[in-house]
Amino acid sequence: MVVAVANVGSGEDELSYGPAGYKGLIKEPYILSLALFASIGGVLFGYDQGVISGVLIMNNFGKHFPLLANDPDLQEWMVAVLTLGAMFGDLINGPIANRISRRWDLLLANVVFLIGSIIQAAAMNIPMIFVGRFIAGLAIGQLSMVLPLYLGELAPSNIRGSLIALQQLGITVGIVIAFWLDYGTQYIGGTGDGQSEVVWRFPLALQCLPSMILGREEETVSTLLRLRRVPTSDPRIRLEMLNIKAAVIFQQESTEARFPGVTSRFTLALNQYKELLLVRHLNRRLVIAYVLQIIQQFTGINAIIYYAPQIFVAIGLTGSSVSLLATGVVGVINFFSTIPAIMFLDRWGRRKVLMTGAVGMGVSQLLVGTLYAIYKDSWLEHRAAGWTAAVFVWIYISNFAFSIGCVNWIMPSEIFPPGFIVALITPRMLKSITFGTFYFFLEFCIILLVWVYFCVPETKGVSIEDMDKVFGGNQGSLDLSRMADIRKRLGIHGGYSLSCDEYKSMDQDLDKGVEFSHEEM
Incomplete structure (x- = not known):
């Protein structure tokens, strides 16, 4: 299954897979x-x-x-x-x-x-x-x-x-x-x-x-590799997978923080429309x-x-x-x-x-x-x-x-x-x-x-995770702090490295759709 690549990050890591x-x-x-x-x-x-x-x-x-x-x-x-x-x-x-x-x-x-x-x-x-x-x-x-x-x-x-x-x-x-x-x-x-x-x-x-x-239907990490057409060892894939994981954790934690105690999907949807x-x-x-x-x-x-x-x-x-x-x-x-x-x-x-x-x-x-x-x-x-x-x-x-x-x-x-x-x-x-x-x-x-x-602001070449900067979003400093903490926990920073075991573990975590509430496409 494909993970929705809707990243919310600090923007310090730019992902580029080729020309425009x-x-x-x-x-x-x-x-x-x-x-x-x-x-x-x-x-x-x-x-x-x-x-x-x-x-x-x-x-x-x-x-x-x-x-x-x-x-x-x-x-x-x-x-x-x-x-x-x-x-x-x-x-x-x-x-x-x-x-x-x-x-x-x-x-x-x-x-x-x-x-x-x-x-x-x-x-x-x-x-x-x-x-x-x-x-x-x-x-x-x-x-x-x-x-x-x-x-x-x-x-x-x-x-x-x-x-x-x-x-x-x-x-x-x-x-x-x-x-x-x-x-x-x-x-x-x-x-x-x-x-x-x-x-x-x-x-x-x-x-x-x-x-x-x-x-049509696809699979998670293997699909991302096919979509980007790069080998598993490519650092951009590792970074993107980490950003995906950060995004779904961020979505889960920020939703829980904004709507504490809301478990009904219908009520949650109404609250999100109100937002x-x-x-x-x-x-x-x-x-x-x-x-x-x-x-x-x-x-x-x-x-x-x-x-x-x-x-x-x-x-x-x-x-x-x-x-x-x-x-x-x-x-x-x-x-x-x-x-x-x-x-x-x-x-x-x-x-x-x-x-x-x-x-x-x-x-x-x-x-x-x-x-x-x-x-x-x-x-x-x-x-x-x-x-x-x-x-x-x-x-x-x-x-x-x-x-x-x-x-x-x-x-x-x-x-x-x-x-x-x-x-x-x-x-x-x-x-x-x-x-x-x-x-x-x-x-x-x-x-x-x-x-x-x-x-109307220009959005050409702006990554999804940086789109919030264009519109002055990210729910203020609290969300920025939350994302920084998540990225730190996942090791998203300059000079990071992942072992094979860590990468496989990350892959398995991403496949657990219920745990991280990620979305199939």
């Missing part, structure tokens, strides 16, 4: 393969996001569900119920991941997603669609919480950013598959009244496939994670992903085939623009990437909104303007993908996904304030730029 970015990933093929496998959860997330936009405009779907096809308010709720479910799934998943382990939490989320997907694909009425999408949303919320955590615990600090960015790459892969599958299946039986119901049931059913193959609001360095992390997620959504990404066909029709790209084709390009650009972040994010730094993306997204929203304002009543006479607007939508997607689309998985874990609101209000905004919708999203791009510049 794509060079570091190339040197760690085993970690990369595990991360790619785990990122199938991101594929599920992206696929379910992308598939619904094409399904909504399919002729046969409208024949089966005429009320849903002709009621914009009901459509809004159909789209938004997925992220509503994700909000609840993400909120309740912390205690679940700690209780049953990362690996079993991933498997549980996939079972839940499978159930939701089957209900959607077999839907005979509107309530079945809503229930299926809500259940799938619960699973997506679980995955959005546990996957970055799992990937972050796999990685040494030099490639942590790139590794977690694979989650976003998985999402883009899912979106690409969904968009182009929608585009292809629309021709089954024709695009008119003879269109087959397979055109929408098959895309909804296909999402069951990746959820059936996700899950997020009351402890200074924790609520600072909470605010950064929370605000980052809100701004990420209100830059307009879900408006593009969920309603891309409608938006392209609104800017003059007439015909379902044309709008779906333009939507498919969104997915392709989203995918390829994520790759630079995976390759270079650990070199560029989080702040620089966020601010660059904010400028690119803001300029794109400004130009799309302006074109919309000028030509909203005469798109057919100005097709070039429509295609220009489409190009800037694609430029927006590119800037989102390499910046906040990746960084929002890497910064402190998101508390809950607020995309529910954006998915619900976007059609109303497009209808009532038209071009003002893009100016609204532009405002949040500007807010992102200013907020990151003044408020």
Whole structure:
């Protein structure tokens, strides 16, 4: 079993296993393969996001569900119920991941997603669609919480950013598959009244496939050696194992000190949630994670992903085939623009990437909104303007993908996904304030730029154990003293050495999960 490498230390011992970015990933093929496998959860997330936009405009779907096809308010709720479910799934998943382990939490989320997907694909009425999408949303919320955590615990600090960015790459892969599958299946039986119901049931059913193959299990010290690809005698492995042991002892002792007499897991979880609001360095992390997620959504990404066909029709790209084709390009650009972040994010730094993306997204929203304002009543006479607007939508997607689309998985874990609101209000905004919708999203791009510049610390290359220094944490001098004592007891200091017997004993202690309360992944 894999130990969660969430070290809390003095920072005097730096662990480095190689270069940052794509060079570091190339040197760690085993970690990369595990991360790619785990990122199938991101594929599920992206696929379910992308598939619904094409399904909504399919002729046969409208024949089966005429009320849903002709009621914009009901459509809004159909789209938004997925992220509503994700909000609840993400909120309740912390205690679940700690209780049953990362690996079993991933498997549980996939079972839940499978159930939701089957209900959607077999839907005979509107309530079945809503229930299926809500259940799938619960699973997506679980995955959005546990996957970055799992990937972050796999990685040494030099490639942590790139590794977690694979989650976003998985999402883009899912979106690409969904968009182009929608585009292809629309021709089954024709695009008119003879269109087959397979055109929408098959895309909804296909999402069951990746959820059936996700899950994996490993062993403790041997796994760490395989992850780091160094021999047992390597001093960095010994130091990391000691840091792991220090971390789990620290967690146990500090939990007992902060919550004396609390034995109930439920009560402990409630007290820990309360700490997020009351402890200074924790609520600072909470605010950064929370605000980052809100701004990420209100830059307009879900408006593009969920309603891309409608938006392209609104800017003059007439015909379902044309709008779906333009939507498919969104997915392709989203995918390829994520790759630079995976390759270079650990070199560029989080702040620089966020601010660059904010400028690119803001300029794109400004130009799309302006074109919309000028030509909203005469798109057919100005097709070039429509295609220009489409190009800037694609430029927006590119800037989102390499910046906040990746960084929002890497910064402190998101508390809950607020995309529910954006998915619900976007059609109303497009209808009532038209071009003002893009100016609204532009405002949040500007807010992102200013907020990151003044408020968000850089976390590039910062080890997990040193992250508390960035946020002024470690529960004050008492926790620092406790960790120093633990490190002294374990012999973590300059010039330390371990005998083979001591190392084997440490290994056996780490395998005693109950004693040290460490977490499987």
